[in-house]
Amino acid sequence: MKPHSKISRRNFMKGSAALVVGVGATGLVARFGLSPSASAAQGINGAPGNQLDSWIAIAADGKVTAYTGKCELGHGLHTAQTQLIAEELSVPFDRVTLLQCDTGVTPDQGTTSGAQSHPTNFNQANLALAGATAREVLTQRASARLNLPAQQLVARDGIVMSRTDASKRVSYGELVAGAKFGTALNTNASRKPQSEWSILGKPIKRPEIAAMVTGQFEYVHNVRVPGMLHGQVVRPPFVGATLERVDESSVRGMAGVVKVVTKKNFVGIVAEKPWQAIQAAAKLNVTWSRGPALPKHSSFHDTLRTQKPTRDTFTVNSKDVDEKIGGAAKVIKATYLYPYQMHGSFASSCAVADVQGERATIWSASQAVYPLRDSAALVLGLRPENVHVIFRLASGCYGCNGADPVSYDAALLSQAAGKRVRVQLSRKDEMAWENYGYAFVIDQRAGVDATGNIVSWDHVSWSAVMGGRPGGGNPGNVASGMLAGFEPAAFAARSPAPDPTNFGNMSNAVPSYVTGCVGTRCGGTGTIASQRVLTHNIRSPFFTGPLRSPERLQNTFAHESFMDEIAASLRVDPVDYRLRHLADPRLIHVLQEAAKLAKWEKRPSPRSGIARTGTVSGRGISCVLYEGNNGYCAVVAEVDVTQSTGAIVVKNLYIANDCGPISNPDGLNNQLEGGAIQGISRALLEEVTWDDEKVTSVDWRTYRPLYLGAEVPVIRTQLINAEGRAMGAGETAVTVVPAAIANAVFDATGARLRQIPFTPERVKAALAAR
Amino acid sequence: MATFTLRVNGQNHPVDVEPDTPLLFVLSDDLALRGPKFGCGLGQCGSCTVMLKGEAVRSCITPVNTVGNSEITTLEGLGTLEKPHPIQQAFIDAQAVQCGFCVNGVIMSAKAYLDKNARASDADIRQALSGVLCRCGAHTRMMQAIRQYAQGVRR
Numbered sequence: 039m040k041p042h043s044k045i046s047r048r049n050f051m052k053g054s055a056a057l058v059v060g061v062g063a064t065g066l067v068a069r070f071g072l073s074p075s076a077s078a079a080q081g082i083n084g085a086p087g088n089q090l091d092s093w094i095a096i097a098a099d100g101k102v103t104a105y106t107g108k109c110e111l112g113h114g115l116h117t118a119q120t121q122l123i124a125e126e127l128s129v130p131f132d133r134v135t136l137l138q139c140d141t142g143v144t145p146d147q148g149t150t151s152g153a154q155s156h157p158t159n160f161n162q163a164n165l166a167l168a169g170a171t172a173r174e175v176l177t178q179r180a181s182a183r184l185n186l187p188a189q190q191l192v193a194r195d196g197i198v199m200s201r202t203d204a205s206k207r208v209s210y211g212e213l214v215a216g217a218k219f220g221t222a223l224n225t226n227a228s229r230k231p232q233s234e235w236s237i238l239g240k241p242i243k244r245p246e247i248a249a250m251v252t253g254q255f256e257y258v259h260n261v262r263v264p265g266m267l268h269g270q271v272v273r274p275p276f277v278g279a280t281l282e283r284v285d286e287s288s289v290r291g292m293a294g295v296v297k298v299v300t301k302k303n304f305v306g307i308v309a310e311k312p313w314q315a316i317q318a319a320a321k322l323n324v325t326w327s328r329g330p331a332l333p334k335h336s337s338f339h340d341t342l343r344t345q346k347p348t349r350d351t352f353t354v355n356s357k358d359v360d361e362k363i364g365g366a367a368k369v370i371k372a373t374y375l376y377p378y379q380m381h382g383s384f385a386s387s388c389a390v391a392d393v394q395g396e397r398a399t400i401w402s403a404s405q406a407v408y409p410l411r412d413s414a415a416l417v418l419g420l421r422p423e424n425v426h427v428i429f430r431l432a433s434g435c436y437g438c439n440g441a442d443p444v445s446y447d448a449a450l451l452s453q454a455a456g457k458r459v460r461v462q463l464s465r466k467d468e469m470a471w472e473n474y475g476y477a478f479v480i481d482q483r484a485g486v487d488a489t490g491n492i493v494s495w496d497h498v499s500w501s502a503v504m505g506g507r508p509g510g511g512n513p514g515n516v517a518s519g520m521l522a523g524f525e526p527a528a529f530a531a532r533s534p535a536p537d538p539t540n541f542g543n544m545s546n547a548v549p550s551y552v553t554g555c556v557g558t559r560c561g562g563t564g565t566i567a568s569q570r571v572l573t574h575n576i577r578s579p580f581f582t583g584p585l586r587s588p589e590r591l592q593n594t595f596a597h598e599s600f601m602d603e604i605a606a607s608l609r610v611d612p613v614d615y616r617l618r619h620l621a622d623p624r625l626i627h628v629l630q631e632a633a634k635l636a637k638w639e640k641r642p643s644p645r646s647g648i649a650r651t652g653t654v655s656g657r658g659i660s661c662v663l664y665e666g667n668n669g670y671c672a673v674v675a676e677v678d679v680t681q682s683t684g685a686i687v688v689k690n691l692y693i694a695n696d697c698g699p700i701s702n703p704d705g706l707n708n709q710l711e712g713g714a715i716q717g718i719s720r721a722l723l724e725e726v727t728w729d730d731e732k733v734t735s736v737d738w739r740t741y742r743p744l745y746l747g748a749e750v751p752v753i754r755t756q757l758i759n760a761e762g763r764a765m766g767a768g769e770t771a772v773t774v775v776p777a778a779i780a781n782a783v784f785d786a787t788g789a790r791l792r793q794i795p796f797t798p799e800r801v802k803a804a805l806a807a808r
Numbered sequence: 809m810a811t812f813t814l815r816v817n818g819q820n821h822p823v824d825v826e827p828d829t830p831l832l833f834v835l836s837d838d839l840a841l842r843g844p845k846f847g848c849g850l851g852q853c854g855s856c857t858v859m860l861k862g863e864a865v866r867s868c869i870t871p872v873n874t875v876g877n878s879e880i881t882t883l884e885g886l887g888t889l890e891k892p893h894p895i896q897q898a899f900i901d902a903q904a905v906q907c908g909f910c911v912n913g914v915i916m917s918a919k920a921y922l923d924k925n926a927r928a929s930d931a932d933i934r935q936a937l938s939g940v941l942c943r944c945g946a947h948t949r950m951m952q953a954i955r956q957y958a959q960g961v962r963r
Binding site for chain 2: 111112113114243244246247248249250251252253254255256257259260262268293311312313314316382383384385386431432433434436462464465704708711712713714715716718719737738739743744745746747748749750751752753
């Protein structure tokens with residue numbers, strides 16, 4: 039454990055060192071499923087999820103193979119899922135081989151996204167339930183074999199034995215002997231109680247990291263198959279351009295060029311070597327028609343607010359908001375602006391495809407192997423069952439990055455060339471055509487009574503959408519699918535918004551401080567009864583898609599900044615003021631724990647006696663219940679602001695997080711730290727830019743993120759290891775950090791930042807406006 | 809096409825490629841090495857970093873015909889899965905990785921710098937890594953791992 043991390047409630051770290059396993063090269067290969075057929079005790083051919091055999095197989099030697107549809111994306115999930123199975127089956131960690139995300143062998147679990155892997159696989163369903171069912175079945179069989187009642191038996195290290203006489207024992211291998219279980223998951227199977235965990239809950243190291251740091255790990259970029267050629271795509275130079283002509287003679291005679299491929303507006307080249315493909319793609323003479331002019335970048339937030347048609351949704355509407363705010367002692371208003379940001383995956387996306395006649399195999403870093411199987415089948419004109427998608431890790435994706443479109447690219451080029459083709463996008467093609475995270479305008483308005491309590495909260499937002507995850511049926515939701523002739527999912531306008539019928543948190547559009555009542559049911563976490571949340575979507579000129587903490591980050595930035603603005607206008611402490619309007623005990627708890635960790639000094643913001651020049655310091659807080667049901671997090675940020683330059687440096691972050699039972703505290707810390715650093719990069723630096731015809735953020739000079747040279751904060755975490763339902767933790771920290779920084783800057787300087795990113799120019803402008 | 813003999817991780821490798829091919833493609837495709845990787849192809853992220861005569865260079869913008877028979881060291885040349893180099897071990901100990909794609913650039917850049925500046929301060933190390941990118945936000949752990957390694961070098 040890192041010295042800066044603390045775990046509260048239970049001291050369960052004792053004796054964990056012995057569980058940290060070393061895994062040799064062979065073990066690692068099997069563990070990451072590089073050769074599924076070799077390690078699977080039984081072949082599971084994309085079977086439905088209610089059969090135990092879809093999830094777990096036990097070989098005669100007692101080795102366990104488990105199958106999951108939730109993939110490792112660099113967040114430690116593979117290790118956590120392996121711990122889960124080892125724990126539920128009472129076998130050592132390194133006896134479990136977990137095969138992930140392969141439409142030939144693993145169950146269909148849709149998409150690995152939205153911090154949903156823990157809710158899905160670590161509660162009373164799916165993978166966890168399979169582990170519990172298997173232990174139950176094995177114990178029943180041992181009971182029959184040993185002629186002892188099941189309650190007198192205990193499972194240890196893959197052996198079921200009598201609690202009182204260890205000589206009466208039988209191993210899993212003997213009980214199953216490599217055969218199928220032939221039984222359904224038992225929805226009532228008993229999970230092992232958290233108090234008895236000895237593997238799950240421990241900071242077991244990720245075995246693949248040793249392979250990554252020694253250059254042995256196979257990413258999708260490293261997949262090499264015999265006879266493989268290399269492709270490059272030629273994307274249009276303008277948004278909305280259509281293909282007029284491809285002059286194949288322009289690359290005739292170039293070394294290694296095998297084929298020029300066109301399909302509708304899709305253009306690509308296949309060559310023998312990657313450098314040959316890159317050069318030929320650059321030289322290929324392609325004529326494009328221009329698309330319509332793009333809305334101006336400088337006034338895009340006004341475009342968002344005014345463009346028609348819209349799709350309007352009320353999430354909550356108590357229908358008394360105008361009246362309550364009209365009668366309030368004080369009314370506070372603010373508008374918050376958020377840009378398009380990109381996933382900007384570190385490595386441009388890559389896939390390898392082998393399309394032969396009626397069949398296809400695609401090695402892809404898609405977060406959604408089964409949906410990709412179906413959508414790639416549409417693109418290729420094949421039957422879904424004839425498409426085999428095999429997951430391989432790429433660089434961090436953080437959502438709907440280029441993994442799906444490049445899989446279509448490789449598949450289209452392979453189909454046209456009749457050869458296996460690998461495609462890795464150029465940096466520009468990755469950045470100019472990905473599905474950006476949503477730009478937002480958010481108007482907030484609140485009425486406060488004479489005692490300083492908020493009596494009504496009014497939230498209106500505008501955001502732009504086009505495309506998104508392709509799912510199984512919409513390949514046009516991403517660039518290459520659209521270029522190949524598919525339309526993005528239709529934009530369904532709807533105005534005015536209908537009344538809400540059920541409460542939904544709507545990606546944290548609903549602030550934490552309202553009751554969330556729709557009809558007689560209340561799903562919120564706060565106390566404010568008068569509430570209205572209205573969202574407007576418009577059609578985006580660029581592809582959009584879920585980017586780590588989609589909408590939750592934008593909304594939480596607006597809510598948590600606004601809460602601070604209200605507290606400041608009343609000259610009250612921002613933590614106290616939040617507590618006055620919160621009802622959820624766990625959200626209250628993380629808020630208090632973060633404040634305690636930061637040694638929060640109770641006082642209003644901004645701090646008194648601020649120097650108007652030089653470098654000044656401040657603190658800010660922010661909290662969220664992610665999506666209203668999936669992970670509690672609060673953070674205190676301490677920042678320095680250099681007023682002459684407008685530079686912000688985040689010096690310290692104090693994070694309290696409660697995602698239920700903790701599977702692996704070191705993995706959880708890594709997620710919180712990474713999310714927090716990414717939150718700093720997003721808050722301070724990142725913004726997609728464009729001119730009147732094309733995106734101009736096309737490399738790391740024109741889309742500048744947080745490099746390793748930057749001064750980054752010391753991050754201290756308080757992990758709250760609660761009992762009950764497992765929740766997600768991948769997106770909590772990134773959600774709360776930007777508002778905490780804005781609030782800290784306000785505390786330090788008295789200047790309020792309402793537009794992300796907080797560039798030096800915007801900081802200086804806010805300082806000048808004090 | 810032209811033939812070159814590259815000296816990589818202590819061994820000679822004859823290759824037959826276009827003379828202006830970036831060294832990265834020769835290493836990752838002709839030699840099937842997995843350490844140096846294509847991240848941006850523009851020398852902006854560090855993913856392709858190798859050591860050429862002890863200096864960290866960006867192999868994605870280094871034409872193969874400019875390296876002669878100089879010694880090239882890749883991530884694989886430092887240590888193995890069974891016996892990692894101390895800087896690799898420091899990254900394992902600190903679990904200083906998320907997706908791990910950038911770690912080649914981080915380790916190779918840090919090692920090349922510390923080989924010549926063993927007493928470097930944290931600020932010096934950050935400066936040396938100012939052109940190296942990580943998108944997962946493993947910054948704090950990576951700095952911790954590099955610091956741990958640097959302390960070992962100094963002892």
